[in-house]
Each structure stands twice: as C-alpha cells, then as structure tokens.
Amino acid sequence: MKVSNNKVWALISKDISESISDGEKQELALLLNDDPQIKKTYETLKVIEPVADHVKQDIHKEEIRQMTYQKIFSNNSRKSVQIRTIPYWISIAALFVLALTLGYQTIRLSRISDIEVNTPKGVYSKVELPDGTIVFLNSGSKMIYPARFNGRSREVKLWGEGFFDVKKDAAPFIVSSQRIRVKVLGTAFNFRNYPSDSIGIITLERGSVELSLVNHNKKVLMKPNEQVILNKNNAEFLLKSRIDPKDFSSWKDGEFVFKAISFPELCNNLERRYNYTFVIRNGNYNHETFTGKFKHGESIEQIMEIIKLNTSIQYKIDKDTILIY
Amino acid sequence: MESSNTEKHIKYEKLLSRIAQNDQLAFNEFYEIYYSVLYRYASFYVQDEDTRKDVISDVFVSIWHNRTNMDKVQNLDNYLFVSIKNRSFRYIKETNAEHHVQIKDISEWELVDKMEPEQVLINGELHHLIENGINDLPKRCRLIFTLIRGEKKTYKEVAAILSISEKTVHAQMCIAVKRLGNMIKRYM
Numbered sequence: 001m002k003v004s005n006n007k008v009w010a011l012i013s014k015d016i017s018e019s020i021s022d023g024e025k026q027e028l029a030l031l032l033n034d035d036p037q038i039k040k041t042y043e044t045l046k047v048i049e050p051v052a053d054h055v056k057q058d059i060h061k062e063e064i065r066q067m068t069y070q071k072i073f074s075n076n077s078r079k080s081v082q083i084r085t086i087p088y089w090i091s092i093a094a095l096f097v098l099a100l101t102l103g104y105q106t107i108r109l110s111r112i113s114d115i116e117v118n119t120p121k122g123v124y125s126k127v128e129l130p131d132g133t134i135v136f137l138n139s140g141s142k143m144i145y146p147a148r149f150n151g152r153s154r155e156v157k158l159w160g161e162g163f164f165d166v167k168k169d170a171a172p173f174i175v176s177s178q179r180i181r182v183k184v185l186g187t188a189f190n191f192r193n194y195p196s197d198s199i200g201i202i203t204l205e206r207g208s209v210e211l212s213l214v215n216h217n218k219k220v221l222m223k224p225n226e227q228v229i230l231n232k233n234n235a236e237f238l239l240k241s242r243i244d245p246k247d248f249s250s251w252k253d254g255e256f257v258f259k260a261i262s263f264p265e266l267c268n269n270l271e272r273r274y275n276y277t278f279v280i281r282n283g284n285y286n287h288e289t290f291t292g293k294f295k296h297g298e299s300i301e302q303i304m305e306i307i308k309l310n311t312s313i314q315y316k317i318d319k320d321t322i323l324i325y
Numbered sequence: 326m327e328s329s330n331t332e333k334h335i336k337y338e339k340l341l342s343r344i345a346q347n348d349q350l351a352f353n354e355f356y357e358i359y360y361s362v363l364y365r366y367a368s369f370y371v372q373d374e375d376t377r378k379d380v381i382s383d384v385f386v387s388i389w390h391n392r393t394n395m396d397k398v399q400n401l402d403n404y405l406f407v408s409i410k411n412r413s414f415r416y417i418k419e420t421n422a423e424h425h426v427q428i429k430d431i432s433e434w435e436l437v438d439k440m441e442p443e444q445v446l447i448n449g450e451l452h453h454l455i456e457n458g459i460n461d462l463p464k465r466c467r468l469i470f471t472l473i474r475g476e477k478k479t480y481k482e483v484a485a486i487l488s489i490s491e492k493t494v495h496a497q498m499c500i501a502v503k504r505l506g507n508m509i510k511r512y513m
Binding site: 005006009010012013014016017018019037038040041042044045048049050057060061063064065067068071072236237238239287288 | 374386491
C-alpha cells in the first residue's frame with residue numbers, strides 16, 4: 001500500500017524536530033519498514049546538522065567581548081584626535097609651588113625624603129625599593145616612595161603603569177594610583193592606571209591582592225591569573241579570570257602585546273613607548289580593533305610600516321609628530 | 326524537556342534582574358551564556374566577519390544600555406533574534422551589501438556520523454548535494470531548518486524565537502524535508 005509521501009515527509013519532519021508524539025512515532029516506524037528506500041532517506045536526513053563553524057566562533061569570542069566593553073566604556077570621539085603631552089616634572093613643580101603659596105604648613109619634613117621616579121616617554125625603568133621590592137615602571141609613568149618604610153605599612157604612589165614584584169613582609173604593601181588602592185603582602189602584579197585613561201587595569205600574577213576604591217565601599221579580592229578592569233568614571237569594575245598575566249606585563253621585557261584594542265588606543269600606546277605625538281586625521285579605523293605583538297628593538301618606522309600594510313592608512317613622520325591620514 | 330525550559334527561564338530572569346541593577350559580573354555571565362547563540366544568528370544573516378563582530382557587540386551593548394528594561398522582556402529568545410536580525414539589516418543596508426545569505430555561509434556545516442546499525446555513510450558527492458540543497462531552500466525555510474537541525478530547537482522553541490505559530494514551523498519544515506528527501510532519494 002502506497003501511502004502519500006507527503007504524510008511520510010510530515011512525520012519525518014516532526015521526528016527530526018523532536019516534536020513527534022508517541023502515536024506518530026509508531027506510525028512512522030511502520031511506514032519506514034514498508035519502504036526501504038524511504039527508510040534510507042530518513043536515516044540520511046537524520047544526520048544532517050547545519051552548524052556554524054565552532055572554531056571561528058571561539059576565536060572571536062574574546063575579541064567581540066573586548067569590542068563590547070570598549071563600546072560601552074570609551075568616550076566616542078569621532079573627530080580627529082590630537083594627543084599632546086606635558087612633561088611630568090613641569091606639572092609637579094607647579095603643584096609644589098601652588099602648595100607653598102597657599103600656605104600648607106602641614107607638609108611634614110618626611111615628605112622631603114620621598115623619592116620620585118619619573119620614566120619619560122620612550123623608556124622604561126627598574127627600581128628597587130627600600131624593602132627589596134622590585135618595580136618596573138613603564139614609559140610615561142611616575143612613582144613616589146619614601147626613602148624608608150615606617151614598619152607598619154609600605155606605601156607608594158603610582159601614575160601610569162608599573163609591574164610590582166613585592167617582597168613578602170608582615171607590613172602590607174599598598175600602591176595608590178588616583179583613587180585606586182591595591183594592597184598586598186607578597187605578590188607579583190601589574191598595575192596600569194594612566195591618568196588620561198578612563199579605566200585602570202590590575203593584573204595578578206601570583207599571591208593575593210585586595211583592591212579598593214577610595215570613598216567607595218567596594219573591595220575586590222583577587223587571585224592569581226585574575227584581572228580587574230576598573231571604570232574610573234562610574235566606579236564599576238569587571239573581574240576576568242583565567243587570563244595569562246604575562247600578556248599584560250610583557251612590556252617589561254621590551255615587548256608590546258595588545259589584544260583587540262582600538263586604533264586611537266594603539267596610537268596612544270605607541271606615543272608613550274616611542275615618545276612621538278600622533279595626530280589622527282583618518283577616522284575610518286576608530287571602530288577597528290587591533291591585535292598584535294611588537295618586539296623589543298623595532299623602530300617606530302618599522303612599526304608604522306607594519307600598520308600601513310595591515311590597514312590602508314597613510315602616515316608621515318615629521319620630527320616628533322606622526323600624522324595619520 | 327518542559328521542566329528544563331522553565332529552569333532556564335528562571336535562571337535567566339535572575340540574571341537579567343541583576344543586570345538591570347548594573348551588575349557587571351552578571352552582564353559578563355550573560356555574555357558567556359549567549360555569545361554562541363548570537364554568533365550563530367548573526368552568521369545566518371551576515372557573511373562578512375567584521376560586520377558580524379560589529380553586529381554581535383552592538384547587540385550586547387544595546388542590552389547593557391537598555392538594562393533597566395531587560396527584565397521586562399517576555400520572550401528573550403525572540404528579542405535577541407530580532408535584535409540580531411535588525412542590526413544585521415541595518416549594517417548591510419549601510420554598506421550596500423546584498424542581504425540574502427550567501428552560499429558560503431551555510432557551507433560551514435558538519436555531518437554527524439552517528440554510526441547507526443544501518444551504517445549511513447555519506448560520500449563527498451552526496452555531501453555536496455545536500456549542501457546545495459540546503460542553500461537552495463527558500464530563506465525562511467532554511468532558517469527554520471537550521472534552527473531545528475542545527476540549534477536543536479523544537480517546534481515550540483522556534484515558534485517563540487521567530488514569533489510565528491507552530492503550525493507554520495511545521496509547514497516550513499515539511500517543505501525542507503520533502504525537498505531534501507526527494508533529492509536524496511533520487512541520488513540513491
């Protein structure tokens with residue numbers, strides 16, 4: 001008995017959609033047994049599974065996540081970005097003068113024995129603190145620390161980026177950067193908080209870290225291979241786990257590793273590293289993200305060539321300014 | 326099947342209400358859960374990888390920006406699907422790209438070799454035939470087929486995602502099965 005094929009197709013449709021009733025299932029089984037050709041066709045239909053490429057999907061997951069957070073947190077500036085720099089020592093001198101003229105007599109003598117380390121753009125430095133803690137300071141960064149720790153706590157101030165390899169001691173080690181405070185006992189972490197950035201990034205390599213924001217009740221306890229991204233505008237933070245901390249401290253070995261950052265951010269980083277001023281007249285790449293690694297020893301010309309090859313931007317180097325158009 | 330859907334629903338309700346209260350960690354969890362499904366929806370409409378990334382991140386961004394209203398969304402699957410679809414069309418219109426799915430898109434598919442007693446073996450030629458057969462399906466039909474066979478959705482779930490009736494889903498599925506079935510039958 002030849003049953004209308006439409007009936008068979010309808011039953012098969014329900015079956016391969018997991019939307020078939022028991023009665024219909026039995027009906028289908030009977031029909032399939034009667035017609036071996038249809039049965040073979042059914043078996044074939046059952047194995048068709050159109051799925052997206054898992055590999056591609058996984059590859060882009062982090063990148064798209066970064067893009068999402070970038071779009072949520074960054075200030076959208078579509079006009080040409082001109083980034084100028086003011087030498088730190090000039091701004092600090094002004095601050096000192098201001099304090100004195102306003103008659104701040106509460107400046108204690110111990111202040112004078114604070115040591116200030118400035119790493120100008122284009123270089124990074126290594127400092128050993130009085131307790132044996134090693135600090136790498138990235139370019140365009142500043143650190144102030146006392147000539148001697150007082151025994152109850154070890155406090156330093158940071159502007160910019162530093163990698164801290166903290167000697168274990170009963171006295172907690174505290175790094176303050178604007179309103180962000182990182183407190184540790186003995187550990188290795190990367191602290192990135194440039195004043196001009198809207199976010200601060202703390203990456204923990206080993207040990208444990210207590211992160212807090214001054215004037216807020218929030219405290220975050222970090223474990224190794226975790227990273228906290230703090231939004232300085234609204235005090236919101238994001239905790240990421242299972243990251244590779246070496247990616248974020250490779251600058252101290254002379255490498256510049258970046259993952260899914262925007263073009264303005266890339267230029268910002270190159271500015272600090274190579275001490276050039278970027279003037280971006282081409283807004284076409286503001287929505288692109290860039291991922292890559294530049295090794296120690298590559299000149300700014302080599303890097304600009306690589307960027308040019310991978311985009312279609314034109315650039316011109318004029319003394320200490322790079323024009324992108 | 327039913328209870329797992331209600332469980333899912335309750336779990337996502339909690340997550341959405343946390344997000345509505347500015348909980349960034351909850352938003353990150355949401356990203357973890359929904360990334361792959363949004364990627365697959367976007368793959369259906371957008372061929373260009375970079376545009377895909379923009380579409381997906383834009384939809385997540387809009388969810389964050391609308392977070393105070395997200396817990397009021399009744400049918401999250403549908404909301405997400407429609408968001409991806411609308412965003413895709415907007416990008417495609419802006420970049421003047423063709424907005425029907427390219428053949429290359431659906432060629433990213435796999436055959437699961439179940440090794441049933443019948444020992445179904447699909448050779449390269451038949452594989453290719455089936456690939457073309459799927460690509461030649463009318464767009465809506467192909468979408469429904471992909472959601473059911475690729476995403477393992479039931480009639481009920483597909484109806485919810487696309488905001489159509491189960492009857493329509495079944496009708497479209499029958500079209501796909503009949504076409505592909507006849508094609509396979511002729512080949513054998």
